[in-house]
Amino acid sequence: MAKTKTVWVCSSCGNDFPKWEGRCSACGAWNTLVEEKVTISSQTRAKSGMTSRQRPRPLRVSEIETSDAPRIRMPSKELNRVLGGGLVPGSMVLIGGEPGIGKSTLVLQNTLSIQSRRVLYVSGEESAMQIKMRAERLGRQSDTVYIVCDTSLENIFEHIENTDPGLIVIDSIQTIASDELESPAGSVGQVRECSARLLRYAKESGVPVIVIGHITKEGNIAGPKVLEHIVDTVLQFEGDRHYLYRLLRSIKNRFGSTSELGIYEMVRSGLREVTNPSEILLSQTDTNLSGTSIGVTMEGIRPLMIEVQALVSTAAYGTPQRSVTGFDAKRMNMLLAVLEKRVGFKLAQKDVFLNIAGGMKVNDPALDMAVISAILSSNVDIVVPHTVCMAGEVGLTGEIRPVTRIEQRIQEAEKLGMEQIIIPRSNVKGMDLGSLNINITEVSKVEEAFRLLFA
DSSP: OEEEEEEEEETTTOOEESSOOSBOTTTOOBSOEEEEEEEEEOSOTTTTTOOTTTSOOOOOGGGOOOOOOOOBOOSOHHHHHHHTSSBOTTOEEEEEEOTTSSHHHHHHHHHTTOOSSOEEEEESSSOHHHHHHHHHHHTOOOSSEEEEEOOBHHHHHHHHHHHOOSEEEEEOGGGOBOTTOOSOTTSHHHHHHHHHHHHHHHHHHOOOEEEEEOBOTTSSBSSOTHHHHHSSEEEEEEEOTTSSEEEEEEEEETTSOSOOEEEEEEETTEEEEOSOHHHHHSOOOSSOOTTEEEEEEEETTEEEEEEEEEEEEEOSSSSOOEEEESSOHHHHHHHHHHIIIIIOOOOTTEEEEEEEGGGOOOOOGGGHHHHHHHHHHHHHTOOOOTTEEEOOEEOTTSBEEOOSOHHHHHHHHHHTTOSEEEEEGGGGTTOOOTTOOSEEEEESBHHHHHHHHHO
């Protein structure tokens, strides 16, 4: 007979103990003991019916048969894009994000629009009445979505057996606990055990499981790192609650690319897909003002046109201020040093404020040229035409370095009606410019770009 007992295993050295201790007596690490279940069997493998035919055998790669199972198309095109074309049967998807960012709203409005299969929505945080009120606010009703509010893993599997769903949603994994473990819900052992059993069910039944997870104050998925390892796909829902736009990124995807990006806008009726974010991120005013420039950045493999705003003024107090929103502050200080050392602009005694319009956070070095152009435009009070965009990384010596995916950036600028794009001269080699209807200007130094813009 098989017997199950509970032990405490050190996540640092792997030694196990019969009870919890604050410090591992083997390696000396503090608070590393995790509760685990261990199955002890007194029967031999032969007595348990494990024959050589039932055991897996090594296969050549050419012998392995593959099947192209059709993906489950979700109602949201942006979600399908990030997933790689839709949900894969038997897969487990983890969606993480800050509290109130819209994780539950995104999942609920998609599941309420599914009519082809039965959905079991398990909520461990909200009551059925709260979910009903959210569904009414989203303006969606459904007879194929079943809501159950439960936090016991054993009860959830009973609901699954009685409902026979085609899709399972767990909101959230940190609230689910197994009765076989004594640790509370949200602990390392509970999160690992519950997620492992849900994954096992998804692989055996072919039913996809969507799991919503919390994040820590550092922005990482809460719980053990093994949670991200065992799931098939990890999606991160990002954004600022004070802005309208939300970004859905793929951190891990066994069935697709991790370079895709989905963009949503938070409106009164839920999350609206943004199919052309570049038009929204650019200013719609007809008045040309100094201190603004347009850069072409890449979010994954998706090109975006972003407006960079800068304000340079004489320091009213003794120490000049450096304020940055949506861009790396250390990188902006580096660019200011390049402008002063290599180009000769004296900005050491001036306040510099930089903002990426639309609440976006950009880490693409190709936005360097747009940043320094906006700063100098505000400093000399000369307007950069809104029909001109740019992409280029600025080096410490003042050279304009090449950037990746330059052809996609040029095509995005042409699609939005830009008349001129300034790019590094090194990126032009080997390009076919005959089919493009946009004026391409190549520069190799920062001084050349400034002569073009502020001559």
